[in-house]
Structure formats: structure tokens, C-alpha cells
Amino acid sequence: MTGILAQIITITSFGNEYLKNGKLTDFYPQNSTFQHCDYVDFREMKKKNIFSSKKEITVSKNPIEWFEYLKSKNCKKLRLFYQTVKEDDHKMAGFVGGGGNWFIETINSTHSDFWISRWNHDKNLTEKPWQVTYGKAIEKRPIINQQLDLIQTRENLKTCLEKITEFAYKETTENWGKIFETARETLENESPESDFYHNDLIIWNNYDLQNRQLLMSASKAFVFGGMGSWNDMWFDKKEIEEKYNELSSELYDTMMKSITCAINKDKME
Structure with missing residues (x-):
């Protein structure tokens, strides 16, 4: 399993626990899926005012803040959603960004938003070289909540x-x-x-x-x-x-x- 996929799974699982019970212990940055990450933040494309163009704005500086942010927006649950990119996705699975797209679906009462990760490797950082951003790639779409038998x-x-x-x-x-x-x-x-x-x-x-x-x-x-x-x-x-x-x-x-x-x-x- 790649580190990218492991982290998405972890955030989804622990996020659901937080949304239900409002607390977590020993999660961030202690969880092993964050061990090589300099930071893990969450961003949206927003306008500062009606006259400006959209810019990438950090809405949460870490996963715990993101869970708090989602809860304040009445998010109900988190779900995984996988999107095939090519027929031979398996051949690209070992490369950052390859192997298809994994999204975290944030489910609200009437719609879902979909977040995807972007991993940047900083060679100047030796112990924790990965800088990770989850961006809201798709917003206010019909709920998928994919369930398989x-x-x-x-x-x-x-x-x-x-x-x-x-x-x-x-x-x-x-x-x-x-x-x-x-x-x-x-x-x-x-x-x-x-x-x-x-x-x-x-x-x-x-x-x-x-x-x-x-x-x-x-x-x-x-x-x-x-x-x-x-x-x-x-x-x-x-x-x-x-x-x-x-x-x-x-x-x-x-x-x-x-x-x-x-x-x-x-x-x-």
C-alpha cells in the first residue's frame, strides 16, 4: 500500500470517529501515516472579495482542525471514492499521483464535496520531506456514498x-x-x-x-x-x-x- 492511500484511509476512519464523538487522542501527528510529512493542510479555492479572482486559501492547518471545520459545516460522514483514470492504472501505482484518483467524500445533508491530496517532496527536508495538501476538488455535487456488497x-x-x-x-x-x-x-x-x-x-x-x-x-x-x-x-x-x-x-x-x-x-x- 502506498503512503498516499494509507493516509487517505486513516483520515477517513479517524475523521468519522471525530464527527461522531467530537474528540480524538494520539492521532496527529502521532499516526504512522504522517511520520514523513512536514505538514498536512487543507485548502479551498475562494475569493477574498467580490472583485478578486479565486485563490487557494488554507482553511485548516492540520487534520484535527479540518475535522473541526467539517463538523462546524454540519458534515455527516466521510467516505472513500476511487476514480479510475486509465485502463492500466496499476502500472502507474508506484508513482506519486499515479494509479487512479482517491477522493475523500465529505457528506452533508443535501450534497457532497470531494477532496484530493497533493504531495510535494522537499529535498531540503531530510526527516519529513513530504508537504501534503488536501484540496476541495469538487463541491456541492450529489451524494455518492459508494457502498459495495x-x-x-x-x-x-x-x-x-x-x-x-x-x-x-x-x-x-x-x-x-x-x-x-x-x-x-x-x-x-x-x-x-x-x-x-x-x-x-x-x-x-x-x-x-x-x-x-x-x-x-x-x-x-x-x-x-x-x-x-x-x-x-x-x-x-x-x-x-x-x-x-x-x-x-x-x-x-x-x-x-x-x-x-x-x-x-x-x-x-
Whole structure:
């Protein structure tokens, strides 16, 4: 899982907790998804007066302030929304801004706004080189609140993982086969998050076990990146190369749906 996606998931999960209960402890900047960030702020395009053009205005200097801001605007809940950009999004997943677009949908009574992140790397900052801004990209649109069937989504992911596990063992290395096999087994694990790097990714108690299994399975199957990743492979035989691309695209799409499904079906209703 990329750091960009992990942070969006975290903000969505903890934001819903704040909107419901009005408080959070040990979230920002302590959460592991912020560990390499110099700052994480939130901005909108606004006019200073009726005669000026729109400018980017910081409305919240950090996620906690943003949750307070949303609550003051009567925001009801946060949801993930994924937008496919290209058919081969999985090939660009290892690059900043690649792999499709992830939005945080902020749901109000009559409409939704959609926020997207922008990551800037400052080479002069060694310990925390990333400067992150979430901007309101779309505003006052019909509510989406995307909900996918949990049982069907789990079955789809399981099927994808079974197919790509078989392919990996046969055509690549045992290591890749084990990665996909572990991801599939996570769908049945009673403690799916126990060995995950971001052990503070979400508020685990706010999600049923099947949701957590789905989220962790998809996360452990996230092998798409740059050099040395699953993307960094090719095959001499055309039919094997085609199968590799087909399975990779199918898995990536199913993973994105699995993450959306797992996070958007919480206990916060």
C-alpha cells in the first residue's frame, strides 16, 4: 500500500470517529501515516472579495482542525471514492499521483464535496520531506456514498488472488506466490491486522472482522510499484505476458473496490 492511500484511509476512519464523538487522542501527528510529512493542510479555492479572482486559501492547518471545520459545516460522514483514470492504472501505482484518483467524500445533508491530496517532496527536508495538501476538488455535487456488497466483494478478491497465486507460482518465483497466498489467507485470519506495518491505520473497533479482513487482504496484495515490484516484470512468451497484464489489471481493480467497500461499511451509522 502506498503512503498516499494509507493516509487517505486513516483520515477517513479517524475523521468519522471525530464527527461522531467530537474528540480524538494520539492521532496527529502521532499516526504512522504522517511520520514523513512536514505538514498536512487543507485548502479551498475562494475569493477574498467580490472583485478578486479565486485563490487557494488554507482553511485548516492540520487534520484535527479540518475535522473541526467539517463538523462546524454540519458534515455527516466521510467516505472513500476511487476514480479510475486509465485502463492500466496499476502500472502507474508506484508513482506519486499515479494509479487512479482517491477522493475523500465529505457528506452533508443535501450534497457532497470531494477532496484530493497533493504531495510535494522537499529535498531540503531530510526527516519529513513530504508537504501534503488536501484540496476541495469538487463541491456541492450529489451524494455518492459508494457502498459495495461485502460478501460479493470478498468473493471477487478471493477469486482474483487464487488465480494470480497460481500464475505467480508457475511463471514467476515462490516469493511472489507466497505474497499472494498470504493475502488470500488473510481473508480468513481472526487477527488480520496483527502483522501490518500501519497498525494504527484505522480505528479497528469501528469495523467488523470481515471488513478488516478484506482491507488487510487487499493491502497485503498491493504489490504494484516501481523498480523491483510486481510491475517490474516481463515475459518472452506473448500469451504469458498477456495473462500477466490481465491478472494484474483485474487484481488492482478488485483491490481498489475492496478497500472502498471495507472502509465505507463501518459501524458509525
